[in-house]
Amino acid sequence: MNTTRKVLFYFPRSETDKPIVYRLVKEFDLMVNIFRAKVTPEEEGYLLLDLTGTEEDIRRACDWIRSLGVQIREGVKGVRWDEDRCTSCGNCVTHCPTRALFIPQRSSMKVSFDPNQCIECMNCLDMCPFGACSSVF
Amino acid sequence: MKTYDEINAKIEAKKAVVLTAEEIIGYAEKKGVEAAAREVDVVTTATFGPMCSSGCFLNFGHARPRMRITEAWLDDVAVYSGIAAVDAYLGATQLRHNDPANMDYPGEFRFxxxxxxxxxxxxxxxQLFALSYGTDDYPRRELRTWITMDDLNQAVMVNPRNCYQNYNVAVNSSDRPIYTYLGMLKPGMRNAGYSxxxxxxxxxxxxxxxTIGVGTAVWLAGAWGHVYAPGTQFASLCARGPNDVPMEGAGTLALTGDMKKMRSRFVRxxxxxxxGVSLALGVGIPIPILDEDVLRRTTVRDRDIFATVIDYGKDYPERNGKTLGRVSYEELKSGEINLGGVRVETGSMxxxxxxxxxxxxxxxEISRGEFLLSPPMRSFPPDQSMKSLEIRGRNS
Structure with a gap:
C-alpha cells in the first residue's frame, strides 16, 4: 500500500552533486513531487517534496539520503498563515491554486488555511495585502 | 416617529434596542417594517477595507533649540511639512524613500x-528625521530621533475620502496579468476583484x-470620530436602482477622529x-431609526445591491466609459459571478x-450607553456630480 509523506531534505553544504531525485525514482520506486527547492553548489540548500511509495521503500530511501549527510525533517510547513494578521478580505482565494486558502462559510466570509492542501506556490506571499502569509525559509 | 434626542435618552438609560445592518434584515422580515421601526432605535453599519485617502496630522512638540521643520520623514516615509513649525501630515499612500516602485515590475511596495x-x-x-533651513528664532537645521504615539501632542486622522458608497468590480480582458488597487487581475477575465x-x-x-451628513458621529477604528464634510469625489448624481441604491461609486465621507484612541486591529x-501602499481602516456608523423609511433602507440585502463590472485591462485606464454589466453582492460573495455565460472567480479587498x-x-458600545448619536448639522448635496480633468495645451 502506498503512502505519501511530505519531507524536507536539508543539505548542510555541497552534497548537491548526486542525482538524488533520479535515484529516489529509479532505485526506491518512489513518486516524487517537488514543492520547493534551492540547491546551489557550495552552499546550503533544501528540497521540499512529497514521497509516495510503500512504507518500506520510503524508509530505505530516507536511510540512503541520511547516509549522504543530508538531514531529513518531517512535518515541515514552508508557508505560514498568521491568523492575527489576516483580515479575511479574501483577495488571496482566487490566487491559491489548491484552495488551501479558502472561505469555508460564505455567511461569515472568514478566510481559513488548510496547510495540507498547500503546495507552496508562494502566490499568497505577494497577493496578501496585509502580509499574513510568509515563508519559513 | 422618533427624534435623535429620544434615541440618545434611551441609549443613556441603556435601554436602546440596537441591531446590526445584518440582523435587521431578518428582524424586519419577521416583525414587519412598521413594528420594527417602532421597536428598533439604532441599526449599526460598518466597513473595513483599504481607504487610500487617509492620513493624519501630527504634532511632534518642540526640540531644544527650536526647529521649524521644512522636510521630515517617519521611518523614511516623507511627511508633508508645509504647515506650522512642528506639524506634519502623513499620508497613507506615501512610499518609503528609495522605494523602487514599479521599476522592477511588478513592484513589491513593502512599506x-x-x-x-x-x-x-x-x-x-x-524614527523621525527632519531638516530645516534655520531661522533666527528656529536655529536648528537637522534632527534625528525616535518617537512613539505617546510622545506626540496630537495625532488626528483626517481622511478626505473614506467609505465609498459602492465600488466597481474589476476584471482584465487583456492577455497579460495586471496589478491594480483591486488586486492582481489574471488575463482573459479569469478573476474579478470587488470592494x-x-x-x-x-x-x-x-x-x-x-441620517449621514456633516457632523454625524462615527466609530473610526475604535475612536470617536465624525463626518467633517462630504468626501472628495462625492457624486450623489449617479445611476441608482429602484431602491435608490447607487450602482456605482456615488457618495463618499470625509472622516476625522483622534488617532490616539484607535485600536491597531482596525488600522492596518x-x-x-x-x-502601491495604502491603509485599511475600520469604520462603523450608527443609523438612528427615525421612521419607517429610514428602517426600510437599512433592510437592504446583498441581492438588491448591484455593482458595475469594468475592464481594468482597457476601459478603466482609458476612461472610455464602457462597462461590462452589473452583478449583485450576493453573487460576488458567492465566490463567482457570471459574465456573459462565463463563470469568473471573485476575490475581495x-x-x-x-x-x-x-x-x-x-x-x-451603543447598548452599554457608551456611544451617542449626533444629528447632521448639514445635509450632503443631493445633486452633485463629478468633474473630469481637461488636459489643455499642445500636448493633449
Whole structure:
C-alpha cells in the first residue's frame, strides 16, 4: 500500500552533486513531487517534496539520503498563515491554486488555511495585502 | 416617529434596542417594517477595507533649540511639512524613500505611509528625521530621533475620502496579468476583484443621506470620530436602482477622529503588488431609526445591491466609459459571478468578516450607553456630480 509523506531534505553544504531525485525514482520506486527547492553548489540548500511509495521503500530511501549527510525533517510547513494578521478580505482565494486558502462559510466570509492542501506556490506571499502569509525559509 | 434626542435618552438609560445592518434584515422580515421601526432605535453599519485617502496630522512638540521643520520623514516615509513649525501630515499612500516602485515590475511596495500609521497606533517606535533651513528664532537645521504615539501632542486622522458608497468590480480582458488597487487581475477575465461590505456598508444603508451628513458621529477604528464634510469625489448624481441604491461609486465621507484612541486591529498598512501602499481602516456608523423609511433602507440585502463590472485591462485606464454589466453582492460573495455565460472567480479587498465584527462592537458600545448619536448639522448635496480633468495645451 502506498503512502505519501511530505519531507524536507536539508543539505548542510555541497552534497548537491548526486542525482538524488533520479535515484529516489529509479532505485526506491518512489513518486516524487517537488514543492520547493534551492540547491546551489557550495552552499546550503533544501528540497521540499512529497514521497509516495510503500512504507518500506520510503524508509530505505530516507536511510540512503541520511547516509549522504543530508538531514531529513518531517512535518515541515514552508508557508505560514498568521491568523492575527489576516483580515479575511479574501483577495488571496482566487490566487491559491489548491484552495488551501479558502472561505469555508460564505455567511461569515472568514478566510481559513488548510496547510495540507498547500503546495507552496508562494502566490499568497505577494497577493496578501496585509502580509499574513510568509515563508519559513 | 422618533427624534435623535429620544434615541440618545434611551441609549443613556441603556435601554436602546440596537441591531446590526445584518440582523435587521431578518428582524424586519419577521416583525414587519412598521413594528420594527417602532421597536428598533439604532441599526449599526460598518466597513473595513483599504481607504487610500487617509492620513493624519501630527504634532511632534518642540526640540531644544527650536526647529521649524521644512522636510521630515517617519521611518523614511516623507511627511508633508508645509504647515506650522512642528506639524506634519502623513499620508497613507506615501512610499518609503528609495522605494523602487514599479521599476522592477511588478513592484513589491513593502512599506509606506499606511504602515507607519499602523505602527504608531500599535504603540511602536518610529524614527523621525527632519531638516530645516534655520531661522533666527528656529536655529536648528537637522534632527534625528525616535518617537512613539505617546510622545506626540496630537495625532488626528483626517481622511478626505473614506467609505465609498459602492465600488466597481474589476476584471482584465487583456492577455497579460495586471496589478491594480483591486488586486492582481489574471488575463482573459479569469478573476474579478470587488470592494464593499455590501448590505453592512454605511452609505448603502442610507442611500439618500437622510441620517449621514456633516457632523454625524462615527466609530473610526475604535475612536470617536465624525463626518467633517462630504468626501472628495462625492457624486450623489449617479445611476441608482429602484431602491435608490447607487450602482456605482456615488457618495463618499470625509472622516476625522483622534488617532490616539484607535485600536491597531482596525488600522492596518496595506501593500498591493504592482500598485502601491495604502491603509485599511475600520469604520462603523450608527443609523438612528427615525421612521419607517429610514428602517426600510437599512433592510437592504446583498441581492438588491448591484455593482458595475469594468475592464481594468482597457476601459478603466482609458476612461472610455464602457462597462461590462452589473452583478449583485450576493453573487460576488458567492465566490463567482457570471459574465456573459462565463463563470469568473471573485476575490475581495474589503473584509466582510471585519465589517461584521465592527458592526457588533458598535452595537455593544451603543447598548452599554457608551456611544451617542449626533444629528447632521448639514445635509450632503443631493445633486452633485463629478468633474473630469481637461488636459489643455499642445500636448493633449
Amino acid at each position: 509606506g505611509g499606511g504602515h507607519v500609521i499602523e505602527k504608531l497606533v500599535a504603540g511602536e517606535k518610529v 464593499s461590505a455590501g448590505q453592512l456598508s454605511p452609505l448603502l444603508n442610507d442611500p439618500l443621506y437622510r 498598512g496595506v501593500r498591493l503588488v504592482g500598485y 474589503s473584509s466582510y468578516a471585519m465589517a461584521q465584527e465592527i458592526s457588533q462592537i458598535l452595537k455593544d
